[in-house]
Amino acid sequence: MSRPYRFAMIGTGFFAQNHLHAWAQMPEVELVATCDIDLNKATAAADQFGGRAYTDARELFENEELDFVDIATTPPTHRMMVELAAEFGVAAICQKPLAWEMDDARAMVDAMAAAQLPFMVHENFRFQSPMRKIKSIIDEGVIGTPFFGRMSFRTAHDVYSAQSWLVESERMIIVDVAVHLFDLARFFIGEPETIFTSALRVNPRIKGEDVATVLMHMPHATCIVDASYETKSDHNTYPQTFVTIEGTKGTITLGPDYHLQVVSGDTVIDEDLVIPDHGWTSVPWNAIQDSVVNVQRQWIASLDSGVVNECSGVETLGLLDITLGAYESLASGQVYKVGSSL
Numbered sequence: 001m002s003r004p005y006r007f008a009m010i011g012t013g014f015f016a017q018n019h020l021h022a023w024a025q026m027p028e029v030e031l032v033a034t035c036d037i038d039l040n041k042a043t044a045a046a047d048q049f050g051g052r053a054y055t056d057a058r059e060l061f062e063n064e065e066l067d068f069v070d071i072a073t074t075p076p077t078h079r080m081m082v083e084l085a086a087e088f089g090v091a092a093i094c095q096k097p098l099a100w101e102m103d104d105a106r107a108m109v110d111a112m113a114a115a116q117l118p119f120m121v122h123e124n125f126r127f128q129s130p131m132r133k134i135k136s137i138i139d140e141g142v143i144g145t146p147f148f149g150r151m152s153f154r155t156a157h158d159v160y161s162a163q164s165w166l167v168e169s170e171r172m173i174i175v176d177v178a179v180h181l182f183d184l185a186r187f188f189i190g191e192p193e194t195i196f197t198s199a200l201r202v203n204p205r206i207k208g209e210d211v212a213t214v215l216m217h218m219p220h221a222t223c224i225v226d227a228s229y230e231t232k233s234d235h236n237t238y239p240q241t242f243v244t245i246e247g248t249k250g251t252i253t254l255g256p257d258y259h260l261q262v263v264s265g266d267t268v269i270d271e272d273l274v275i276p277d278h279g280w281t282s283v284p285w286n287a288i289q290d291s292v293v294n295v296q297r298q299w300i301a302s303l304d305s306g307v308v309n310e311c312s313g314v315e316t317l318g319l320l321d322i323t324l325g326a327y328e329s330l331a332s333g334q335v336y337k338v339g340s341s342l
């Protein structure tokens, strides 16, 4: 690499702070600009991490020489930002969910493909180090062929104080968290053929669903995805994801505080996983913060090679189909046939 990749951070709100910290530890990139419709946020990010602050994305593209943009605005603006990137010939990595509608997502993927630009979705749960470990155990054949999975994220943590837009969002926990769990299910077990959703709104203060259970039917396996923001329990495990994968030879369980148990035949191995520390990361966010570092490293590798190997825009259309299909199943009370919107 002759010089660092020059990039801009678009959207400098809640989650973007993790992106900015992670980029700051990577010598392969240089932050040349920040952009947020809220000038205070754009300026605060630029003051702390570098670059010029903008409030208008088009103005940013017109004025800066960029190799890529990192988009962490709220979902309704993702399409506009990606299409601007395509127009100006700039590679892009964009936060999940890709879009609210499949037509928007497809337009984004098509625009980037037509401009022959790398395009990745920041789908980070699979990049948490415990999830990478589970995947390698499955791939080594330690538990045989998976036939059952459960991906579970249940908490009563007040997510609304840091992310006020979730209060008003008609679509809530499925696009906010279940999307990650669907991705884990595909990552560990494979593509579902059908899904069925049961979901509720428990908190009367919000507009969307805050409790959801989705049954995913794969050709040779079943997987339950369940997410809740209303689960009062005595052990605060936010923001941890619990995983169970049962296979023909054994079972993997990721439980509270990253306790991993692997049963393979007569052997049982218990381990308390240690989450890598990056100085700026802290409990309880550390596994997610570390996953941001891992996503961004993957993105740099994609820029180096010109090929997005994981979570490319086009690959993520399948994830969005499942995510939007979960709402279709909820509305119709019927099973959703995966791939119908593709």
Ligand SMILES: NC(=O)c1ccc[n+]([C@@H]2O[C@H](COP(=O)([O-])OP(=O)(O)OC[C@H]3O[C@@H](n4cnc5c(N)ncnc54)[C@H](O)[C@@H]3O)[C@@H](O)[C@H]2O)c1
Pocket: 010, 011, 012, 013, 014, 015, 016, 035, 036, 037, 038, 041, 055, 057, 072, 073, 074, 075, 077, 095, 096, 097, 122, 123, 124, 162, 163, 165, 176, 288
């Ligand atoms: N992967 C994860 O673990 C994770 C966690 C939280 C949020 N997210 C995703 O990150 C994205 C942002 O969520 P958040 O909770 O940080 O929201 P946020 O509201 O805190 O931040 C979004 C920022 O985008 C800015 N913005 C909105 N429209 C804009 C525009 N047209 N131009 C420039 N800036 C604009 C807002 O002013 C705000 O500062 C969402 O897509 C969300 O799903 C991902």
